[in-house]
Amino acid sequence: MRAMSADHSFVAEAMKQAVPWVGTSGVEFVEVTGDRVVAGLPDDPATHNHVAGPHAAMIFGLGETASGAVVMAAFAPHMAKATPLVARSEITYRKLALGPLRAEAVLGRPAGEVVAELEAGSRPEFPVTVTVANAEGVTTAEMVVVWTLRPHRA
Template identity: 55%
Template sequence: MTETSPSIGDMMTATVPMARTLNLDFVETTPERAVVRLPDQPDYHNHVGGPHAGAMFTLAESASGAIVMAAFGDQLSRAVPLAVRAEIGYKKLAMGPVTATATLGRPIADVVAELDAGRRPEFPVAIAITREDGAVTGEMSIVWTLRPNN
C-alpha cells in the first residue's frame, strides 16, 4: 500500500481516539517509515514538565500502527493487525515536542508470504523517540501480528 501521510494520519485520528486526544501529527507515513509528532502540551506533562511517559508510549505505538497500516493496509480484507507485546526504554529527559520514527523489522513480502501460507505472522517494529535537538529520549519495540479473519 502506498498511502500518503494525510490519508493514513486521517484514518488513524478517525479510528484511534487517543491519537486525537493527544493531537498527534502524522508527519510521514510510508511502508518504510512512519514519523509522528507529539506537540508540547501542558495537559500531558509529567512532574518535571516534559511529556508524560504514557503520552510518549502512545506516540510511539501510534507511529508503529501507522507504518503497519502503510505496509499491510492492503491485507485488511483478510487479516487484522494487532499489537502482541511492547517494550519501551526511557533514555533521556524529554522536553518540548517529541517525534517518534518507526521502521519495520521484517520485509513486507516475508510477512505476507506467511499470511498466504495460512499462518499468523509476527513482525517487530522499532521506534525511536527524539527531542527537537535530535537526542533520542526513548526507544520502543513492538511486535505486531496479522490475525487472519477466518
C-alpha cells in the same frame, strides 16, 4: 526497500478514524511511507508529568501510534484478510524528554515476507522499531513494538 510510488496520504486520517485516541492526543503525522513513519507530539502542559515533560504514557502512545501507522501503511491492502494487533512491546527511556517529540517507526521485516506467512495460513509476527527524540534530535526513548496479523476466520 521503500515503496516510493505508493500513496500513503490516507494513513493519518485512517489512524484518527480507527483509533480515536490518535485524534485527541495531538499526535501528528510528519512523514509516511510503506516502511517508515515519523510522528510528532507537540508540547502540551496538560499532558506533562511531575518534571514538566510529556508523561510516559504520552511518549509510549506516540511511539505505539507511529508503529501502528507503519503497519497500516504497509498492510492496508490486506486488512480484509487480517486484523493488526500489538502482541507485545518494550520501551526504554534514555533521557528526560522535554518539549515537542518526534517518533520514527521503522518496519522490521519486509512486508512481502509477512504477507507470505499470512497467506500460508499462519499468524505472522513482526517488529517495528521506534526511536523517540526531542527537538534537538537527542534520543529520549527507544521502543520495539511486535505486531501480529490475526487472520479473519470465514
